[in-house]
Amino acid sequence: xxxxxLKTAAVAxxxxxxxxxxxxxxxxxxxWQPNKPVEMVIMAGQxxxxxxxxxxxxxxxxxxxLSNMPFLPVNKGGGSGAEALRYMKDNAGDAHKxxxxxxxxxxxxxxxxxxxxxxxxxxxxxxxxxxxxLWVNADSGITTLEEFVEAVKAAGGEWKMGGTGxxxxxxxxxxxxxxxxxxxxxxxxxxxxxxxxxxxxxxHIDSTVNNPSEQMAFFKAGKSTPIAAFTEDRLQVFPDxxxxxxxxxxxxxxxxxxxxxxxxxxxxAQAYYVDLFTKLAATEExxxxxxxxxxxTDLLTGQALQDYFLAEREKHAKLLxxxxxxxx
Amino acid sequence: MDVLTLLAEGFVVSLSPLNLAVVIVGxxxxxxxxxxxGLGSVNGVAILLPMTFLVPPASAIxxxxxxxxxxxxxGAISSILLxxxxxxxxxxxxxxxxxxxQKGKAGLALIAAAAGSFVGGTISVIxxxxxxxxxxxxxxxxxxxxEFALVLLAFTTFVALGGDDVLKTIITIVLGLVLSTVGxxxxxxxxxxxxxxxxxxxxxxxxxxxxxxxxxxxEILWTIEQTRHKPHVTPARIGVRDxxxxxxxxxxSVKAMLSGSFLGYFVGMLPAAGATPASLMAYGVAKTxxxxxxxxxxxxxxxxxxPETANNAASTGSLLPMLTLGIPGSPTTALLLxxxxxxxxxPGPMLFLEEPEFVWGLISSLYTANFxxxxxxxxxIPLFVWSLRMPLHVLCAxxxxxxxxxxxxxxxxxHDVWLIAVFGIAGYLLRKLDxxxxxxxxxxxxxxxxxxxxxQALISAQGDPMTFIERPISGTFVAIAVVLxxxxxxxRLRRRLAxxxxxxxxxxxx
Numbered sequence: 127x128x129x130x131x132l133k134t135a136a137v138a139x140x141x142x143x144x145x146x147x148x149x150x151x152x153x154x155x156x157x158w159q160p161n162k163p164v165e166m167v168i169m170a171g172q173x174x175x176x177x178x179x180x181x182x183x184x185x186x187x188x189x190x191x192l193s194n195m196p197f198l199p200v201n202k203g204g205g206s207g208a209e210a211l212r213y214m215k216d217n218a219g220d221a222h223k224x225x226x227x228x229x230x231x232x233x234x235x236x237x238x239x240x241x242x243x244x245x246x247x248x249x250x251x252x253x254x255x256x257x258x259x260l261w262v263n264a265d266s267g268i269t270t271l272e273e274f275v276e277a278v279k280a281a282g283g284e285w286k287m288g289g290t291g292x293x294x295x296x297x298x299x300x301x302x303x304x305x306x307x308x309x310x311x312x313x314x315x316x317x318x319x320x321x322x323x324x325x326x327x328x329x330h331i332d333s334t335v336n337n338p339s340e341q342m343a344f345f346k347a348g349k350s351t352p353i354a355a356f357t358e359d360r361l362q363v364f365p366d367x368x369x370x371x372x373x374x375x376x377x378x379x380x381x382x383x384x385x386x387x388x389x390x391x392x393x394x395a396q397a398y399y400v401d402l403f404t405k406l407a408a409t410e411e412x413x414x415x416x417x418x419x420x421x422x423t424d425l426l427t428g429q430a431l432q433d434y435f436l437a438e439r440e441k442h443a444k445l446l447x448x449x450x451x452x453x454x
Numbered sequence: 455m456d457v458l459t460l461l462a463e464g465f466v467v468s469l470s471p472l473n474l475a476v477v478i479v480g481x482x483x484x485x486x487x488x489x490x491x492g493l494g495s496v497n498g499v500a501i502l503l504p505m506t507f508l509v510p511p512a513s514a515i516x517x518x519x520x521x522x523x524x525x526x527x528x529g530a531i532s533s534i535l536l537x538x539x540x541x542x543x544x545x546x547x548x549x550x551x552x553x554x555x556q557k558g559k560a561g562l563a564l565i566a567a568a569a570g571s572f573v574g575g576t577i578s579v580i581x582x583x584x585x586x587x588x589x590x591x592x593x594x595x596x597x598x599x600x601e602f603a604l605v606l607l608a609f610t611t612f613v614a615l616g617g618d619d620v621l622k623t624i625i626t627i628v629l630g631l632v633l634s635t636v637g638x639x640x641x642x643x644x645x646x647x648x649x650x651x652x653x654x655x656x657x658x659x660x661x662x663x664x665x666x667x668x669x670x671x672x673e674i675l676w677t678i679e680q681t682r683h684k685p686h687v688t689p690a691r692i693g694v695r696d697x698x699x700x701x702x703x704x705x706x707s708v709k710a711m712l713s714g715s716f717l718g719y720f721v722g723m724l725p726a727a728g729a730t731p732a733s734l735m736a737y738g739v740a741k742t743x744x745x746x747x748x749x750x751x752x753x754x755x756x757x758x759x760x761p762e763t764a765n766n767a768a769s770t771g772s773l774l775p776m777l778t779l780g781i782p783g784s785p786t787t788a789l790l791l792x793x794x795x796x797x798x799x800x801p802g803p804m805l806f807l808e809e810p811e812f813v814w815g816l817i818s819s820l821y822t823a824n825f826x827x828x829x830x831x832x833x834x835i836p837l838f839v840w841s842l843r844m845p846l847h848v849l850c851a852x853x854x855x856x857x858x859x860x861x862x863x864x865x866x867x868x869h870d871v872w873l874i875a876v877f878g879i880a881g882y883l884l885r886k887l888d889x890x891x892x893x894x895x896x897x898x899x900x901x902x903x904x905x906x907x908x909x910q911a912l913i914s915a916q917g918d919p920m921t922f923i924e925r926p927i928s929g930t931f932v933a934i935a936v937v938l939x940x941x942x943x944x945x946r947l948r949r950r951l952a953x954x955x956x957x958x959x960x961x962x963x964x
Contacts, residue, residue, distance in 0.1 A: 178792070178795060180792075181791065181795065182792060182795050185793060185795070185796030199788075199789075201788075204637060204658065205639065205644070205656075209637075240645070241651075284916060314598075314913050315640065315913075316910065317906070320782075323780075324775075324779050324781050325598075330597030330598065331914070342800070343780050343801065343802020343803060343804060343805075346802065346803075349803065
């Protein structure tokens with residue numbers, strides 16, 4: 127008797143538990159789910175920081191079964207990301223396209239008239255903030271900022287700074303350096319950070335402002351030397367590399383790594399992706415990668431993210447104005 | 455450590471039953487993915503990525519590499535049978551593969567493609583095994599100036615094609631270059647030639663769209679016109695004996711195979727280039743160095759062997775910058791890269807030292823993948839040839855459908871379908887007027903690369919064009935290009951000086 131009662135109670139408890147669980151999961155699942163592969167548009171070329179990250183996410187999503195449909199990365203890096211921005215705009219309302227952004231998300235529409243207003247895009251999640259470091263080829267023998275500035279001055283404007291497309295992050299950081307130190311570079315644009323890194327190691331250019339992940343493998347092989355970091359604090363992976371601030375120069379610049387959806391993405395789809403990226407941010411694979419590659423993980427979603435985007439756009443408009451007004 | 459010891463240890467990994475099974479499945483799947491127009495290896499690899507989580511990391515990468523390899527073999531199949539390039543790397547294969555098929559020699563063309571792929575794959579894997587580490591430095595030595603010189607060399611091989619009308623060749627090259635400037639400019643970020651504000655042109659004109667239009671649709675239109683009053687030649691059947699005879703008859707293509715292998719490997723190794731330019735360049739070189747260049751474009755076996763050898767060699771070559779520099783040479787290698795990062799294998803100069811078991815397991819699996827790919831491919835050739843036995847009116851309709859699907863699938867835009875229609879009609883007209891089409895395709899592939907590297911090199915050199923000549927590697931390439939360009943002129947002059955206009959060989963009037 128007693129035993130049956132217990133059993134009944136247990137079953138009842140189990141049923142209640144199941145019942146209490148069922149509605150929430152069922153509602154979430156029923157809300158919206160992709161019904162075909164999701165296109166992951168990358169605003170940059172292959173091999174750069176944005177590209178690597180998108181492809182890593184693709185694998186993590188698959189491995190942890192975060193989505194019922196695969197995510198397919200597509201590079202649309204043309205025109206400093208204008209190609210990708212335009213593509214998302216032309217696919218307004220599409221629930222099966224997400225875009226991996228970088229700072230050209232703000233700068234490209236400001237510099238090029240492509241009829242895009244980012245305030246209309248659907249914010250999903252900011253996964254990380256990437257950092258910038260000044261790099262030279264290890265063969266150059268340069269190890270300090272002073273030596274670097276001296277070498278650039280001695281080159282008389284012919285010092286080749288490689289970076290991504292004109293008007294993109296790398297060129298902004300380069301322009302900041304020019305203003306701060308009163309030096310001039312010959313800026314050579316390449317299609318992606320990976321190609322930039324390779325050209326530094328091949329001695330086709332003299333310096334870069336690559337993200338840590340782009341130079342990490344070459345740094346470990348002793349082929350490139352970090353001179354200074356454009357960060358608030360020293361990076362954990364390069365404890366011996368000073369920040370520009372420590373050296374008395376107020377140069378701090380970071381790059382957001384976020385995902386946005388097309389303009390007018392359905393609310394249910396937005397909720398789905400925000401949930402997916404939130405889960406992704408908690409995975410062990412992502413945490414490990416971020417720590418190794420000196421990415422600052424700082425999840426931001428919803429309205430807070432949109433506010434951040436708009437504030438950053440404001441900041442970049444001023445930055446561009448100041449730099450382009452200042453000549454070079 | 456000794457390379458052979460490392461390779462032997464690699465074989466211990468790749469010959470394990472699981473990895474062997476993975477290679478066989480991967481190659482077979484890849485073969486079909488490559489053969490289907492529109493289902494490129496990028497989508498194929500992406501969709502199959504989930505399957506790789508069922509096996510250990512090394513096997514997963516081997517699986518992806520096997521698909522990649524199989525797709526290189528498969529691309530030739532639809533190029534030859536239907537005249538639609540299954541993948542951009544197989545475009546050059548249509549130049550002679552399709553004419554061979556129309557002559558009822560589809561079996562021979564498929565055998566030539568398979569054999570070429572096998573030789574190219576094998577030679578390049580051997581090169582990879584022996585020289586992967588030192589060659590990484592060669593890839594590094596290629597800056598913008600060197601890239602430009604290489605592309606220039608590629609163009610010369612096409613201009614220098616004796617027999618064809620040089621003026622018409624130059625006109626089609628220029629047309630291709632103009633098409634290649636459509637879209638957003640890398641350096642300034644401004645849109646160019648977008649016909650007012652047609653958004654479809656922002657991303658430029660896809661090379662595959664042009665190739666499908668010109669070769670797929672244009673070819674069908676041409677065939678329909680040609681066969682209107684003539685009975686269609688039914689393609690020959692093929693048996694084991696024909697297979698062997700076909701293999702034996704490839705003796706004349708040894709030179710094309712060797713040059714295709716080396717050229718393909720080196721071009722594939724350069725991060726900016728890849729398998730598509732490599733196959734086009736190999737075709738040009740084979741034609742320039744051939745004893746009977748006039749047969750090219752009309753069904754020369756060497757014209758199938760050269761690009762197929764080169765694209766397989768290049769696919770091995772492009773693994774090199776990915777593994778040693780972390781720079782993917784093609785969209786598919788980019789996917790492989792993503793997979794590696796996922797499992798904590800960080801590509802770069804240290805990978806060979808830190809993860810020898812993985813690297814050499816992968817390299818040795820290329821040997822097994824190559825072996826199985828050729829075996830499976832040869833076994834299936836009779837089946838492929840049999841599919842050509844359908845009546846022409848059915849085949850034509852099917853090809854047009856496949857052209858549309860193949861053009862639409864990659865980006866899923868109707869814009870590309872309209873372009874295919876336009877290019878199809880244009881291609882048909884150009885062919886009627888006897889304009890060579892291969893240079894047009896080549897110009898669209900290499901144009902963007904050429905423009906970008908030229909501008910980067912000029913910016914680096916403060917606008918001084920001497921940079922192309924002063925740098926040793928690029929200077930050498932430029933010199934070879936000049937010689938190749940002048941060679942046919944000299945030949946023609948000499949022939950004219952010799953007197954009578956004796957035709958080189960009995961030229962068939964087409």
